[in-house]
Each structure stands twice: as structure tokens, then as C-alpha cells.
Amino acid sequence: MSVLFETSAGDIVVDLLVDYAPKECENFLKLCKIKYYNFAPVHSVQQNFSFQTGDPLGPTSESSDGGSSIWGILSGPSQKTFPATFHPKLKHAERGTVSMATAPHTSDPDVRLAASQFIVTLGDETDYLDGKASIFGKVVEGFDVLEKINGAITDKDGHPLVDIRIKHTVILDDPYDDPPGLREPSQSPQPSKAQLATVRIADDADLNEEVDEETAEKVRREREARAQALTLEMMGDLPFAEVRPPENVLFVCKLNPVTTDADLELIFSRFGTILSCEVIRDKKTGDSLQYAFIEFEDKSACEAAYFKMQGVLIDDRRIHVDFSQSVSKLAEVWRGAENAKRKRRGGGGWGGVQGLEKWRKYREEDDREDDNGRYSMVYGEEEMRGRHEKEGNKRNRGDDRPPPPRDLERERDGRRGDGGGEKRDWHREEQRRSRSPRRDKPRDPDRDRWDRGDDRRRDRPRHGDDRYRRDRDRDSDRDRNYRRR
Incomplete structure (x- = not known):
């Protein structure tokens, strides 16, 4: 069976x-x-x-x-x-x-x-x-x-x-x-x-299916875009990774610097109601950066303007029109709402930490110059003031003073822990060091190890001389008496 x-x-x-x-x-x-x-x-x-x-x-x-x-x-x-x-x-x-x-x-x-x-x-x-x-x-x-x-x-x-x-x-x-x-x-x-409905990957699915290079590049770009969006979400620059730009906002560039907000609003208003029209300008000089964002009330009006205004001559400049890819306004609205919620709850800034919003960027939002004409620094005034106070306290304590010179006499006296024995050893060491020949310069071949010339060597007594023996005995007695002391 x-x-x-x-x-x-x-x-x-x-x-x-x-x-x-x-x-x-x-x-x-x-x-x-x-x-x-x-x-x-x-x-x-x-x-x-x-x-x-x-x-x-x-x-x-x-x-x-x-x-x-x-x-x-x-x-x-x-x-x-x-x-x-x-x-x-x-x-x-x-x-x-x-x-x-x-x-x-x-x-x-x-x-x-x-x-x-x-x-x-x-x-x-x-x-x-x-x-x-x-x-x-x-x-x-x-x-x-x-x-x-x-x-x-x-x-x-x-x-x-x-x-x-x-x-x-x-x-x-x-x-x-x-x-x-x-x-x-x-x-x-x-x-x-x-x-x-329970099928996950079919058993007959071709997992090694070859795709053309264009499709593979498109898939790679989509994965990279998702990864970058997730990174921006973790940094707080995006409210969430899947955020999409608004479909009723038009991006206009290659503008003439003399073109104003009112000029653009007058030209584009024939396509529909405009909620906002803003030419982006430099925050310090106020000069036009030659691009703008136009927000329509209706999506169809935005699409009509996109098809009709491409390459149109405005103030002797042919403009370029495209759909906006910016989500900065959405992010600011979301960030402001989130901060307001945290303040109402009394939890402080980001993640419940008080005052953490000021660390979001390296510089202040307005990037203005201070009274001395310098750019704003990474650290605020409070941090720099606290740092200067710490450095001043260290100077008052003398933490950064150079070390005092060594007192050799005091160090010699400190060796007397055993009744002067260490001091005597130190004297013997000094004496031994003073009797040793000098090695810091090359020796003259015409002079001996004690730096004496030929005439001195000629006057030196011989080993068999009686005077030499008396001098040697006297020196040995002197050394013996010195050791007893």
C-alpha cells in the first residue's frame, strides 16, 4: 500500500x-x-x-x-x-x-x-x-x-x-x-x-529573471530615494519618509531679477485662483534669486499653467516651469505643530528634552550678523559665556600655570630619611661623577684621559718611585677617613 x-x-x-x-x-x-x-x-x-x-x-x-x-x-x-x-x-x-x-x-x-x-x-x-x-x-x-x-x-x-x-x-x-x-x-x-491568498512567492516564479539596464537603474534610484528619505526623517528634516510634495504648487525659475511677486501673480492668475506667489530673495541683500513658487487653489489650474507657460518670455527672460518638489513648507508646518504639542504637554523640545530645538541647525534661522559684523557661530551666547567663565575659573585656580623650577637643595635635604645615609650616598655619587672623564667632546691624541698634556705626563712619578708610593698611601687614608665620617 x-x-x-x-x-x-x-x-x-x-x-x-x-x-x-x-x-x-x-x-x-x-x-x-x-x-x-x-x-x-x-x-x-x-x-x-x-x-x-x-x-x-x-x-x-x-x-x-x-x-x-x-x-x-x-x-x-x-x-x-x-x-x-x-x-x-x-x-x-x-x-x-x-x-x-x-x-x-x-x-x-x-x-x-x-x-x-x-x-x-x-x-x-x-x-x-x-x-x-x-x-x-x-x-x-x-x-x-x-x-x-x-x-x-x-x-x-x-x-x-x-x-x-x-x-x-x-x-x-x-x-x-x-x-x-x-x-x-x-x-x-x-x-x-x-x-x-496564502501564496508568498510562487514555486514557479522566476527569481533569476533578467531585467534591462534601464529598469534596473530605475529600481536602484527608487531604493536610494527611499533610503535618503528615511535618513531625512530620522534627522527631523522631513515629517515622515513617505511625504510627497503638493500637487498644486508650481516652480518657476530663470526669472529676471526685476520681476516681482505682483508681476508673476498678475501673469499666472488667468489660469485660476492663486493662494500665494513668492519670489525667493536673499535674506541679507533682498536681491531676487531668480526663482519663485506659485500656489494655486486648484490642481487643474496648476497643470494648465505648467503646459501653457513653459518658455514664455517675461521681462526679456524665457522662464522654465515645473511642478514643485519642495516639502519645506509642509515640514515647517509639521515641525511647528509638533513643537506646540510638546510645549502644551510641558515636555520640552524634541524627544522631551527642554530647549533641544536650537540644536537643529548649525546657525540661527535668520543668519544675521551680530553687532561686530561677524557671522553667528555654532555655539550661542549662553554657551560661549559659560565657556569663558570656566576658563576664567581655571586661571584663578592657577591650573594652567607653568610648574615651578626644581629646588635641588630641597631635594637633597629630602633624602635624609635614614639619618643622612642617603645624603652621603648622594655626595659619593657626585664625587664619582666629578672624577669621571669628560665624554662630551673628542679626546686630543696629545693629551691623556685626564686632559693633561705631554709635559704633565713627563713630570708624573713612576710606579717604582718612593714619592709615588707615599702619595698613593696618603690618598687611600684620606678616602678611608671620609667613608668613616
């Missing part, structure tokens, strides 16, 4: 153990016969352990009931499940073991109920399932398909990102009689709308 599963990953042949689990085998065969498992998704994939299937809709569908046994389909929901049997000789010891998924009975935890879902092991020694899943078959062909399922890319819940589904079931041998009311369909049914 065998069943062939045609899946999107390949074919699997399952041999049924009718002598050990007759109830489970009958339920499984009859469900395959009515094509109940068609389009059922593979889910709960645990690598090197198991996967689960048998629910026509799968666990991702809100309308899924978890599946039903053949008797529940024929007789009603009261027989949706049946008590599972566990044969003591059947264990989950090898890969490809097929068993019914069970759940404990609500009133009797020792009884476990099965329906339509079944489990296929993907590894050996999966004894954790013993006593929890009722074994009724084993895979005899299609172990390469099990390897594909085992290596499928899944989400955190074990659902494959690319759908793996049962396409068709073929019964190779059926020893059971059909229960009353069972009718085998003449052909494999098409997936229902509820089943199609």
Missing part, C-alpha cells in the same frame, strides 16, 4: 504500515483519494528534524481550521478528529518516517487526537516525536526531495519563503473500502481563492 506525492520540489513515495496503524492509514488514503491534500503547503520546517503539511490552507491563513479527518468531511465536524494509536514497535529512528500530528484531548490528556496533518522526519534519531506523533508510514523514494525541503530558506516560524506545496496525490494501492458518501473527483481540483 503506497501513495505518490507530486510536490513542487519533486515526487515522494510513501509506503503505509497498515498492520501497525490501520486507522491512520485508512484516513490518509481516503484523504488522498478525494484530493484533500492538493495545494497544501509545507510548513514548520526544522532543519535536520522534520517538516509538517496536510492542512489545505496552512497556518498562515486566518480561515484555516487545522484540517479534518475523512470522517469529519463526510459526517460532520463532530468527527473531525479521531484517537491516534501508538504502536510500541514503531519509533522515529530514521529519516523519512511519516506520522500523524496529534494534540492532547481537552478532557483526557492521555488521549491524543489526529486529523489530517502529518509529519515527515528530516533526520535520524528524532525520538522526541515518540508518543507525540502517530507513525503510519515511511518514505521509500524521493530522499532528494527531502534534502531540498531541508535546505529551503525559511522565516523565523519555519515557513519556506518560496512556496513548497503538494501538487497532486496518486494512490498506488488501497486495501480499504470507501466509507459511505465518499466520491472521488474525476480530475484534480483547482486551488480555491483562500488557498491562492
Whole structure:
């Protein structure tokens, strides 16, 4: 008794153990016969352990009931499940073991109920399932398909990102009689709308589909624009990343510097009511920057002006007209509203921090010069005043004074911790240092190591001379007496 599963990953042949689990085998065969498992998704994939299937809709569908046994389909929901049997000789010891998924009975935890879902092991020694899943078959062909399922890319819940589904079931041998009311369909049914709604990435989708260079560049630009918009939202320059520019605002550039707001409003007013018309000017000099924004009351009036005024001669200049891409006014309105809400709540500036708005930009909004004719700095007057006070306090404390010169006499006296022994050692060190020859300049070959000339060396007594011996003894006695002191 065998069943062939045609899946999107390949074919699997399952041999049924009718002598050990007759109830489970009958339920499984009859469900395959009515094509109940068609389009059922593979889910709960645990690598090197198991996967689960048998629910026509799968666990991702809100309308899924978890599946039903053949008797529940024929007789009603009261027989949706049946008590599972566990044969003591059947264990989950090898890969490809097929068993019914069970759940404990609500009133009797020792009884476990099965329906339509079944489990296929993907590894050996999966004894954790013993006593929890009722074994009724084993895979005899299609172990390469099990390897594909085992290596499928899944989400955190074990659902494959690319759908793996049962396409068709073929019964190779059926020893059971059909229960009353069972009718085998003449052909494999098409997936229902509820089943199609659970598709994530279709198994036949071409993931390596080649696109032309223009389309790929367009996709890349859209991704880059979304990333930049998200960055501006995090910085507070945009109210939200998906903000769009208004569709009733026209951008006009290449204006003559003598063109005024009233001139533009008079020329463009024939297309419709104008809410605002503003020529952008330099904040310090008031000179025109030769572009303007015109806001119409109606979107259709804005579109008409765009098509009619392109390249029109105004004050000896041919203007350029386009739809506005600026959202600065929307951002200012949103930012002002948000700040007003925070002030009403008493939470301070951005993020509940008091006075954080002044750190939004490097300079003040008006960029005016101070009384000395200098530009505004990054730090405000309060910060600079606090910094000057800190530096003045440090000078008063003498923190930045140079260190005093070393007092050698005091350092020598400080060595007398042991009754003058250290001082004597210091004297001996000075004496030894004074007796050592000078090494800071090259020695004259005509002079000895004590820098004495030839005439001095000629007057030096010989080693065998008595006077030399007397002088040597006198020097040694002097040194001995000095050490005693």
C-alpha cells in the first residue's frame, strides 16, 4: 500500500504500515483519494528534524481550521478528529518516517487526537516525536526531495519563503473500502481563492529573471530615494519618509531679477485662483534669486499653467516651469505643530528634552550678523559665556600655570630619611661623577684621559718611585677617613 506525492520540489513515495496503524492509514488514503491534500503547503520546517503539511490552507491563513479527518468531511465536524494509536514497535529512528500530528484531548490528556496533518522526519534519531506523533508510514523514494525541503530558506516560524506545496496525490494501492458518501473527483481540483491568498512567492516564479539596464537603474534610484528619505526623517528634516510634495504648487525659475511677486501673480492668475506667489530673495541683500513658487487653489489650474507657460518670455527672460518638489513648507508646518504639542504637554523640545530645538541647525534661522559684523557661530551666547567663565575659573585656580623650577637643595635635604645615609650616598655619587672623564667632546691624541698634556705626563712619578708610593698611601687614608665620617 503506497501513495505518490507530486510536490513542487519533486515526487515522494510513501509506503503505509497498515498492520501497525490501520486507522491512520485508512484516513490518509481516503484523504488522498478525494484530493484533500492538493495545494497544501509545507510548513514548520526544522532543519535536520522534520517538516509538517496536510492542512489545505496552512497556518498562515486566518480561515484555516487545522484540517479534518475523512470522517469529519463526510459526517460532520463532530468527527473531525479521531484517537491516534501508538504502536510500541514503531519509533522515529530514521529519516523519512511519516506520522500523524496529534494534540492532547481537552478532557483526557492521555488521549491524543489526529486529523489530517502529518509529519515527515528530516533526520535520524528524532525520538522526541515518540508518543507525540502517530507513525503510519515511511518514505521509500524521493530522499532528494527531502534534502531540498531541508535546505529551503525559511522565516523565523519555519515557513519556506518560496512556496513548497503538494501538487497532486496518486494512490498506488488501497486495501480499504470507501466509507459511505465518499466520491472521488474525476480530475484534480483547482486551488480555491483562500488557498491562492496564502501564496508568498510562487514555486514557479522566476527569481533569476533578467531585467534591462534601464529598469534596473530605475529600481536602484527608487531604493536610494527611499533610503535618503528615511535618513531625512530620522534627522527631523522631513515629517515622515513617505511625504510627497503638493500637487498644486508650481516652480518657476530663470526669472529676471526685476520681476516681482505682483508681476508673476498678475501673469499666472488667468489660469485660476492663486493662494500665494513668492519670489525667493536673499535674506541679507533682498536681491531676487531668480526663482519663485506659485500656489494655486486648484490642481487643474496648476497643470494648465505648467503646459501653457513653459518658455514664455517675461521681462526679456524665457522662464522654465515645473511642478514643485519642495516639502519645506509642509515640514515647517509639521515641525511647528509638533513643537506646540510638546510645549502644551510641558515636555520640552524634541524627544522631551527642554530647549533641544536650537540644536537643529548649525546657525540661527535668520543668519544675521551680530553687532561686530561677524557671522553667528555654532555655539550661542549662553554657551560661549559659560565657556569663558570656566576658563576664567581655571586661571584663578592657577591650573594652567607653568610648574615651578626644581629646588635641588630641597631635594637633597629630602633624602635624609635614614639619618643622612642617603645624603652621603648622594655626595659619593657626585664625587664619582666629578672624577669621571669628560665624554662630551673628542679626546686630543696629545693629551691623556685626564686632559693633561705631554709635559704633565713627563713630570708624573713612576710606579717604582718612593714619592709615588707615599702619595698613593696618603690618598687611600684620606678616602678611608671620609667613608668613616
